[in-house]
Amino acid sequence: VSKVPTRADAVQLDRLDRLAAYRARFSLPADVCYLDGNSLGALPRGTSARLHQVIEQQWGHDLIRSWNAHGWIDLPQRIGAALAPLVGASADEIIVCDSVSVNLFKLLSAALRRNDPRKVILTEASNFPTDVYVAQGLVRTGVSAAELRVVPRTELECNLDEHVAVLLLTHVDYQSAAAHDIRRLTDQAHRAGALVLWDLSHSVGAMPLSLADDQVDFAVGCGYKYLCGGPGAPAFAFVAQRHLPQLESALVGWMGHQQPFAFAIDYRPADGIDRLLCGTPPILSMMALEVGVQLIAEIGITAIREKSQALTEFFRQCVEPWLAESGLRWGSPLNPTQRGSHLSLHHPAAHAIVQALIAQRVIGDFRAPDLVRLGFAAPYVSFVDVWEAADRLREMMRTGSYDQPQYHVRAKVT
Amino acid sequence: VSKVPTRADAVQLDRLDRLAAYRARFSLPADVCYLDGNSLGALPRGTSARLHQVIEQQWGHDLIRSWNAHGWIDLPQRIGAALAPLVGASADEIIVCDSVSVNLFKLLSAALRRNDPRKVILTEASNFPTDVYVAQGLVRTGVSAAELRVVPRTELECNLDEHVAVLLLTHVDYQSAAAHDIRRLTDQAHRAGALVLWDLSHSVGAMPLSLADDQVDFAVGCGYKYLCGGPGAPAFAFVAQRHLPQLESALVGWMGHQQPFAFAIDYRPADGIDRLLCGTPPILSMMALEVGVQLIAEIGITAIREKSQALTEFFRQCVEPWLAESGLRWGSPLNPTQRGSHLSLHHPAAHAIVQALIAQRVIGDFRAPDLVRLGFAAPYVSFVDVWEAADRLREMMRTGSYDQPQYHVRAKVT
Numbered sequence: 001v002s003k004v005p006t007r008a009d010a011v012q013l014d015r016l017d018r019l020a021a022y023r024a025r026f027s028l029p030a031d032v033c034y035l036d037g038n039s040l041g042a043l044p045r046g047t048s049a050r051l052h053q054v055i056e057q058q059w060g061h062d063l064i065r066s067w068n069a070h071g072w073i074d075l076p077q078r079i080g081a082a083l084a085p086l087v088g089a090s091a092d093e094i095i096v097c098d099s100v101s102v103n104l105f106k107l108l109s110a111a112l113r114r115n116d117p118r119k120v121i122l123t124e125a126s127n128f129p130t131d132v133y134v135a136q137g138l139v140r141t142g143v144s145a146a147e148l149r150v151v152p153r154t155e156l157e158c159n160l161d162e163h164v165a166v167l168l169l170t171h172v173d174y175q176s177a178a179a180h181d182i183r184r185l186t187d188q189a190h191r192a193g194a195l196v197l198w199d200l201s202h203s204v205g206a207m208p209l210s211l212a213d214d215q216v217d218f219a220v221g222c223g224y225k226y227l228c229g230g231p232g233a234p235a236f237a238f239v240a241q242r243h244l245p246q247l248e249s250a251l252v253g254w255m256g257h258q259q260p261f262a263f264a265i266d267y268r269p270a271d272g273i274d275r276l277l278c279g280t281p282p283i284l285s286m287m288a289l290e291v292g293v294q295l296i297a298e299i300g301i302t303a304i305r306e307k308s309q310a311l312t313e314f315f316r317q318c319v320e321p322w323l324a325e326s327g328l329r330w331g332s333p334l335n336p337t338q339r340g341s342h343l344s345l346h347h348p349a350a351h352a353i354v355q356a357l358i359a360q361r362v363i364g365d366f367r368a369p370d371l372v373r374l375g376f377a378a379p380y381v382s383f384v385d386v387w388e389a390a391d392r393l394r395e396m397m398r399t400g401s402y403d404q405p406q407y408h409v410r411a412k413v414t
Numbered sequence: 415v416s417k418v419p420t421r422a423d424a425v426q427l428d429r430l431d432r433l434a435a436y437r438a439r440f441s442l443p444a445d446v447c448y449l450d451g452n453s454l455g456a457l458p459r460g461t462s463a464r465l466h467q468v469i470e471q472q473w474g475h476d477l478i479r480s481w482n483a484h485g486w487i488d489l490p491q492r493i494g495a496a497l498a499p500l501v502g503a504s505a506d507e508i509i510v511c512d513s514v515s516v517n518l519f520k521l522l523s524a525a526l527r528r529n530d531p532r533k534v535i536l537t538e539a540s541n542f543p544t545d546v547y548v549a550q551g552l553v554r555t556g557v558s559a560a561e562l563r564v565v566p567r568t569e570l571e572c573n574l575d576e577h578v579a580v581l582l583l584t585h586v587d588y589q590s591a592a593a594h595d596i597r598r599l600t601d602q603a604h605r606a607g608a609l610v611l612w613d614l615s616h617s618v619g620a621m622p623l624s625l626a627d628d629q630v631d632f633a634v635g636c637g638y639k640y641l642c643g644g645p646g647a648p649a650f651a652f653v654a655q656r657h658l659p660q661l662e663s664a665l666v667g668w669m670g671h672q673q674p675f676a677f678a679i680d681y682r683p684a685d686g687i688d689r690l691l692c693g694t695p696p697i698l699s700m701m702a703l704e705v706g707v708q709l710i711a712e713i714g715i716t717a718i719r720e721k722s723q724a725l726t727e728f729f730r731q732c733v734e735p736w737l738a739e740s741g742l743r744w745g746s747p748l749n750p751t752q753r754g755s756h757l758s759l760h761h762p763a764a765h766a767i768v769q770a771l772i773a774q775r776v777i778g779d780f781r782a783p784d785l786v787r788l789g790f791a792a793p794y795v796s797f798v799d800v801w802e803a804a805d806r807l808r809e810m811m812r813t814g815s816y817d818q819p820q821y822h823v824r825a826k827v828t
Binding site for chain 2: 027028029032034036039040042043047048051052055056059060061063064065066067068072073074098099100101102105109113125128129130132133134136137138140141142145150224230231232233234235248249250251252253254255256257261262263264265266267278279280281282283284285286288358363365367368411412413414
């Protein structure tokens with residue numbers, strides 16, 4: 001239908017791109033097409049200077065006083081407040097701490113308690129594994145006598161029965177990029193008397209969310225993907241205001257106490273979202289995350305989503321003409337409103353293809369068993385990046401040059 | 415008995431101090447006596463350059479490939495191995511991840527399961543609050559149907575009955591610095607059929623430990639105090655080899671899976687200590703911790719302990735002659751072998767005294783209700799620091815100059 005785009009088309013699209021200038025705010029190697037921001041977001045240029053200041057001035061010079069003087073103690077709330085508009089929540093409904101897995105555990109245990117005597121955690125078999133593992137650990141060791149029900153994606157709705165305490169889902173699928181309809185599923189869960197816990201790891205920072213409007217109960221999300229918070233950046237937890245006063249997690253600690261520095265022997269949860277804090281947060285990693293969140297918020301989540309859809313559609317146009325004959329098979333929804341900000345392609349030699357692309361300076365990732373996964377983080381990916389990636393992929397598939405022994409070697413993390 | 419030391423005595427002691435040269439390996443303000451390394455360890459000089467390299471080169475340039483190329487994926491084990499000799503454990507019994515509170519939760523839940531059908535967690539009322547909070551959260555939400563028994567320190571041994579599943583204690587008390595006898599209490603617990611979980615937060619990096627020789631079952635400890643890992647640095651968890659194959663924590667996640675990147679739907683714990691991993695670790699904070707652990711290991715834990723005892727005894731000699739008349743009252747064991755590396759002094763105006771000391775550039779901290787707490791981290795505290803601190807304290811107590819309105823103002827963190 002549409003003609004195959006040329007490199008000149010890509011150059012022109014970059015010229016018209018209102019976000020193009022933001023690429024200079026990230027530190028990226030000049031000759032790389034970085035299409036893995038869905039796994040590890042690129043480095044904001046401001047991060048290094050910020051960390052230098054935090055380390056030398058705040059830690060090294062001001063020492064212990066920095067907990068007050070530089071607001072270390074308020075970082076979980078401060079970054080939460082910066083994140084709130086990105087997910088459509090109030091500042092006092094979000095807190096930044098721990099990992100996605102740990103926050104999932106806190107909120108799952110709290111949701112079960114909140115919806116007692118219901119016992120069932122309902123989730124889908126294609127959920128990101130750690131979400132299921134957290135539920136399995138909780139169930140196996142008898143927290144709240146919970147039960148876990150894992151069903152195919154298509155059977156979620158018919159499994160929303162009177163036993164389900166909480167529906168645990170990931171918004172954007174880490175493999176296919178298929179996006180659930182948060183509003184519709186939340187509404188259905190509520191009608192069935194269940195609470196919802198959304199994992200936003202593959203959507204936060206890539207697309208606008210409206211947790212308050214959609215009546216979401218609980219959510220978690222990742223700091224190191226589209227939020228550009230750095231490797232293993234802390235995660236966030238969201239709790240709707242209406243649940244906060246009664247919220248009781250199985251995993252509590254001194255930073256969630258109403259008066260941590262009173263050192264009282266009895267745990268009394270803080271009034272609001274602070275009660276989800278547990279131990280002392282890793283300040284250096286928190287500070288790096290703050291730089292990323294501020295930058296993404298500055299760019300604007302609506303503009304990011306708009307460009308991300310344009311990028312993925314442009315990739316589609318570039319590969320569509322030769323995709324079928326290459327042996328690659330589309331693994332993501334064709335409608336851009338129904339997917340997140342990455343695309344997946346099936347191929348039996350996916351692992352070797354990804355390695356060969358990396359050797360050609362196009363960085364995506366492999367996901368077992370057969371996915372080539374490419375992420376299109378709008379703040380720093382250009383249309384020329386996309387065109388180049390498609391072009392090198394086309395040439396590689398045409399010549400079969402990916403089928404070499406060195407591209408089949410598996411590293412520890414793939 | 416002994417004469418009051420002079421500043422010249424302190425200078426002479428520094429001259430003889432074999433660790434004196436290590437002070438230059440830390441970045442400390444020149445005019446400050448930093449006696450709060452028990453709360454936040456000082457900044458190693460190497461940290462800033464290391465983090466700059468990790469941020470710019472590893473994250474910014476090498477991007478996602480750094481998980482393999484720069485060993486991010488092995489950091490929890492690598493730092494654990496560096497820590498092992500400091501605590502008398504094997505490299506494969508320690509892992510670095512999460513916070514002390516989160517690791518306490520994992521190990522408490524695992525210990526209860528391991529010692530089923532016993533249900534009681536026994537601890538002391540003066541334990542650090544987060545240790546008790548973690549147990550309370552676990553009990554309240556029904557993990558393993560546990561019960562919590564909190565008793566005075568003097569009644570621990572008579573409470574080691576046939577119901578106790580795990581004895582949960584902190585080695586060095588955060589207030590008094592009194593050190594439990596790990597070997598004796600572990601042995602008593604074992605005779606009573608209980609397991610032990612030691613919190614080493616106030617001892618690791620300050621004194622040698624012998625977890626293997628003492629037959630300790632489980633332990634956790636803090637990275638941001640004597641290990642100089644930076645504010646909120648990740649914590650560690652120790653599990654004796656004999657417990658690892660059956661160890662089952664309530665809190666699990668993908669990084670603890672046998673094959674995290676197989677993305678299997680069923681949780682299968684990794685073979686060894688790796689199973690205690692949960693979410694993705696915060697790499698920037700982990701890297702800073704590694705610098706601190708390496709430096710402490712290089713200095714040598716036996717030498718550190720020796721100097722730390724000399725420092726605290728020197729402080730005692732400096733203050734002993736005038737302590738009684740000042741209204742300050744000794745709050746730590748007099749025998750240096752029975753205490754950790756900090757000292758506490760009781761005084762009704764402790765908060766104001768600490769603030770006034772800080773104004774005079776002697777940084778200690780206040781602990782409610784009435785403690786002036788001073789830490790003597792041997793790697794960077796000099797005998798002159800100690801003499802100066804004692805001298806300024808003496809003058810302050812003599813003149814009552816601490817009793818001014820500005821010293822009574824409470825900050826958020828005190």
